[in-house]
Amino acid sequence: AQKITQTQPGMFVQEKEAVTLDCTYDTSDPSYGLFWYKQPSSGEMIFLIYQGSYDQQNATEGRYSLNFQKARKSANLVISASQLGDSAMYFCAMRDVNTGNQFYFGTGTSLTVIP
Amino acid sequence: DSGVTQTPKHLITATGQRVTLRCSPRSGDLSVYWYQQSLDQGLQFLIQYYNGEERAKGNILERFSAQQFPDLHSELNLSSLELGDSALYFCASSVERGTQETQYFGPGTRLLVL
Numbered sequence: 094a095q096k097i098t099q100t101q102p103g104m105f106v107q108e109k110e111a112v113t114l115d116c117t118y119d120t121s122d123p124s125y126g127l128f129w130y131k132q133p134s135s136g137e138m139i140f141l142i143y144q145g146s147y148d149q150q151n152a153t154e155g156r157y158s159l160n161f162q163k164a165r166k167s168a169n170l171v172i173s174a175s176q177l178g179d180s181a182m183y184f185c186a187m188r189d190v191n192t193g194n195q196f197y198f199g200t201g202t203s204l205t206v207i208p
Numbered sequence: 209d210s211g212v213t214q215t216p217k218h219l220i221t222a223t224g225q226r227v228t229l230r231c232s233p234r235s236g237d238l239s240v241y242w243y244q245q246s247l248d249q250g251l252q253f254l255i256q257y258y259n260g261e262e263r264a265k266g267n268i269l270e271r272f273s274a275q276q277f278p279d280l281h282s283e284l285n286l287s288s289l290e291l292g293d294s295a296l297y298f299c300a301s302s303v304e305r306g307t308q309e310t311q312y313f314g315p316g317t318r319l320l321v322l
Contacts (some may be wrong), residue, residue, distance in 0.1 A: 138298050140311040177266035196253030
């Protein structure tokens with residue numbers, strides 16, 4: 094079974110609008126961490142945001158926020174006020190303590206911001 | 209600039225050879241992660257070191273090995289290379305503050321096995 098599922102291979106958003114990138118995860122462990130990364134076409138990998146499973150509040154970092162719904166096992170990334178520079182691949186990942194702190198990555202969502 | 213350095217940036221080698229990829233974490237970061245990104249397999253976690261000790265192991269092949277040295281730099285050794293090992297290899301260092309973790313990625317080493 095997939096540990097991390099990103100169901101949107103591609104997304105488009107108008108500049109200055111908000112966009113939500115979906116991510117669901119699968120674990121039976123109460124202790125885990127959730128990560129989002131951005132990979133522009135230049136190839137570098139950029140860490141965006143982290144949410145621990147015990148954190149009560151949703152993580153936020155500037156224009157990025159993580160909509161953490163534990164019961165639904167979802168960790169959607171919300172980007173507010175999209176900018177052209179947000180066009181990139183976005184990967185969701187989970188660190189699963191149950192499997193020795195292994196990382197599991199989703200297949201990614203390609204986001205295109207339209208001017 | 210994340211502060212994480214990786215060398216070399218590009219590497220072209222032949223099947224059966226051995227290569228070493230090097231990663232220097234940000235000053236003060238104790239944790240180093242290695243990841244592989246290929247067209248076939250997507251992004252995969254290979255291994256994590258924390259202050260010289262292996263902390264977590266992912267989908268790392270037996271032909272691959274890694275270590276973290278006392279000065280905290282890390283090396284990933286890939287041996288008996290196969291065509292399928294061609295990939296982008298990232299390292300990242302991380303800092304943990306309470307329950308929060310932030311990762312910083314190097315620019316990657318692009319390996320091409322011919």
